[in-house]
Amino acid sequence: MSSAPRDALQFPASDRGFLEAHLPPQDGSAPQSDLPFTTLTFATSLDSSLALSPGARTVLSGPQSKAMTHYLRSRHDGIIIGVGTAVADDPGLNSRISGVGGYGKEGLDGQPRPVVIDPTARWEFSDDSKLFQLCREGRGLAPWIITAVENPNAEKQALLERLHTGGHQVDWPDLLVTLKSNGLESVMIEGGGQIIKSLLSPLSMSLLDSVIITIAPTWLGEGGVVVSPARRFDESGNAISAARLKNVKWYPFGEDVVLCGQIKLSG
Ligand SMILES: NC(=O)c1ccc[n+]([C@@H]2O[C@H](COP(=O)([O-])OP(=O)(O)OC[C@H]3O[C@@H](n4cnc5c(N)ncnc54)[C@H](O)[C@@H]3O)[C@@H](O)[C@H]2O)c1
Numbered sequence: 349m350s351s352a353p354r355d356a357l358q359f360p361a362s363d364r365g366f367l368e369a370h371l372p373p374q375d376g377s378a379p380q381s382d383l384p385f386t387t388l389t390f391a392t393s394l395d396s397s398l399a400l401s402p403g404a405r406t407v408l409s410g411p412q413s414k415a416m417t418h419y420l421r422s423r424h425d426g427i428i429i430g431v432g433t434a435v436a437d438d439p440g441l442n443s444r445i446s447g448v449g450g451y452g453k454e455g456l457d458g459q460p461r462p463v464v465i466d467p468t469a470r471w472e473f474s475d476d477s478k479l480f481q482l483c484r485e486g487r488g489l490a491p492w493i494i495t496a497v498e499n500p501n502a503e504k505q506a507l508l509e510r511l512h513t514g515g516h517q518v519d520w521p522d523l524l525v526t527l528k529s530n531g532l533e534s535v536m537i538e539g540g541g542q543i544i545k546s547l548l549s550p551l552s553m554s555l556l557d558s559v560i561i562t563i564a565p566t567w568l569g570e571g572g573v574v575v576s577p578a579r580r581f582d583e584s585g586n587a588i589s590a591a592r593l594k595n596v597k598w599y600p601f602g603e604d605v606v607l608c609g610q611i612k613l614s615g
């Protein structure tokens with residue numbers, strides 16, 4: 349074991365226990381399925397915002413819940429984000445928990461596969477993108493990019509993105525089955541707003557095995573990237589709640605609270 353770099357995060361065993369019931373099983377007890385264990389996880393403000401604006405990297409998690417997110421990353425085989433998040437955040441999408449590959453251990457053990465959903469090939473990554481720097485340093489895996497464009501050029505990308513009306517909507521079951529068949533037994537979906545909204549639709553929410561949300565004690569104000577699924581109506585046309593959690597547990601974590609649960613499926 350080599351020594352952990354100075355930027356490695358600590359997530360003590362005493363903090364890990366409460367999460368275990370909400371994580372992919374480690375003992376091979378997962379039921380046989382074509383689907384990976386799928387966790388939806390993100391950090392939100394008191395006014396349900398993920399970020400100050402779609403292009404703004406916004407820190408919400410305090411140090412303890414940030415370390416928790418990096419621990420979650422080490423417990424999943426893949427992390428899924430939308431291209432809006434890749435462009436806004438230039439994310440690393442690795443796990444910086446002390447003891448995983450690249451952070452005190454040789455190899456890339458415990459490092460998740462980043463998966464970027466980019467139907468119109470909008471993400472203009474380069475050698476300098478944080479994710480690729482981490483790959484070069486042996487601290488993270490190269491990303492898989494899910495796109496619908498065969499030979500993208502900038503003009504076509506811009507046009508497709510402007511006209512993006514749902515024609516390139518990901519088929520979530522199909523994508524998740526494909527990821528599992530490519531070796532990802534578990535995935536965590538981090539956002540952003542559009543990705544979460546599409547997952548919380550009636551057709552997709554049953555795919556979620558676990559939901560882990562960090563709530564930070566701050567209001568971001570109007571204009572933020574709000575998590576708000578499409579409205580739902582009952583047979584009589586009355587509005588009903590769009591989605592709800594069951595088996596809920598709340599854990600105070602530093603100044604934040606972490607909410608864990610499962611999607612409650614109606615009927
Ligand atoms: N607080 C958090 O935990 C957190 C997590 C992730 C992102 N963010 C923030 O969220 C913001 C980005 O959110 P956003 O909503 O603008 O972008 P996003 O990351 O949801 O990406 C949106 C793009 O992804 C693609 N996409 C989304 N859903 C799709 C679907 N169902 N099928 C096919 N393609 C799909 C489309 O190209 C779309 O334009 C950034 O500011 C980022 O910092 C915060």
Ligand SMILES: Nc1nc(=O)c(N)c(NC[C@H](O)[C@H](O)[C@H](O)COP(=O)(O)O)[nH]1
Nearest residue numbers: 391406407408409417437439440441538
């Ligand atoms: N848990 C969490 N708390 C936050 O305060 C925040 N802004 C994010 N945002 C998630 C999003 O996916 C970001 O892009 C990555 O958090 C950046 O990833 P890195 O740390 O660079 O790996 N997630």
